[in-house]
Amino acid sequence: MEEVFGVFGDPVEHSLSPVMHNAAISALGMKAHYHAFRVCYEGLGDALLGARAMGFGGVNLTIPLKERAFTLGFVELDSLSRVIGAVNTVDFRDGIRGFNTDGLGALRALEDASVSLRGKSVVLLGAGGAARAIAFQFASVGARVLIVNRTGERGRRLAEDVATVGVAEAFSFSSMEELLDGAHVLVNATSVGMHPLVDRTLVTGDMLHPGLVVFDIVYNPLKTRLILEAEAAGARIVTGEMMLVYQGAEAFRIWTGVLPPVDVMKRAVLDALGV
Ligand code: ATR
Numbered sequence: 001m002e003e004v005f006g007v008f009g010d011p012v013e014h015s016l017s018p019v020m021h022n023a024a025i026s027a028l029g030m031k032a033h034y035h036a037f038r039v040c041y042e043g044l045g046d047a048l049l050g051a052r053a054m055g056f057g058g059v060n061l062t063i064p065l066k067e068r069a070f071t072l073g074f075v076e077l078d079s080l081s082r083v084i085g086a087v088n089t090v091d092f093r094d095g096i097r098g099f100n101t102d103g104l105g106a107l108r109a110l111e112d113a114s115v116s117l118r119g120k121s122v123v124l125l126g127a128g129g130a131a132r133a134i135a136f137q138f139a140s141v142g143a144r145v146l147i148v149n150r151t152g153e154r155g156r157r158l159a160e161d162v163a164t165v166g167v168a169e170a171f172s173f174s175s176m177e178e179l180l181d182g183a184h185v186l187v188n189a190t191s192v193g194m195h196p197l198v199d200r201t202l203v204t205g206d207m208l209h210p211g212l213v214v215f216d217i218v219y220n221p222l223k224t225r226l227i228l229e230a231e232a233a234g235a236r237i238v239t240g241e242m243m244l245v246y247q248g249a250e251a252f253r254i255w256t257g258v259l260p261p262v263d264v265m266k267r268a269v270l271d272a273l274g275v
Contacts, residue, residue, distance in 0.1 A: 009062035023268035058255035103137025105247025139166030
């Protein structure tokens, strides 16, 4: 019988996960299919129990369910998803177990671009779910994480939480230029620059320097205004599609024990984005 995988979210129709995972499934010759399921916030508990009862292989969770999964009593959380407070991957093989692969996806996207983080200063824009995953992952491999968030209190809370595993501090936007001068990597983990507000950026080219690596987790569009300004400033750029691919690849590995072909997944994502 065909094994079922999927992504739960609301809205979920624009998710690129089905195209990406189905490309990997085909390349591996597996008898399986990955579907998108519209599941509302209140419906997550029933949907997870139903998926397990129906023998699903595993699911990803997206907006607005990542934090919701954390609050359901019956999802057994691994240590990383517990500290992050969000789950993006659920495995049904041994109960209902929650993981968060977003931070690893971001780390691998940088490794792919030959960027190592140990001892490096990373300016992280944002303190939402994606930023939390990235902050914990980067701090745990020895980066110094400098968090800048619009809502200062949220940024400070994240810095305090991350300080339990590594080095993190919160700053206000007014410190940005100074922070960037001494930084090795800038990560945009906010939604600023994402379609339809494509002309927005929190950091402009005049604040960037050629030695800096600029990584935008937004992949729609692939070349955000921040990425275009970084390119013009001579900084190294890392675009968001590889974080999507690597977080998905790690979820796939958790469900199946098999590392899927990331090149095939990347091509499927770029095709879907029309790049
Ligand atoms: P996600 O789970 O995708 O990270 P989120 O939890 O809604 O989404 O977080 C979005 C992040 O983008 C937050 O850091 C948010 O800042 P606030 O904590 O101040 O809300 C940031 N963000 C969104 N729109 C922004 C804007 N126009 N200017 C600055 N930051 C913005």
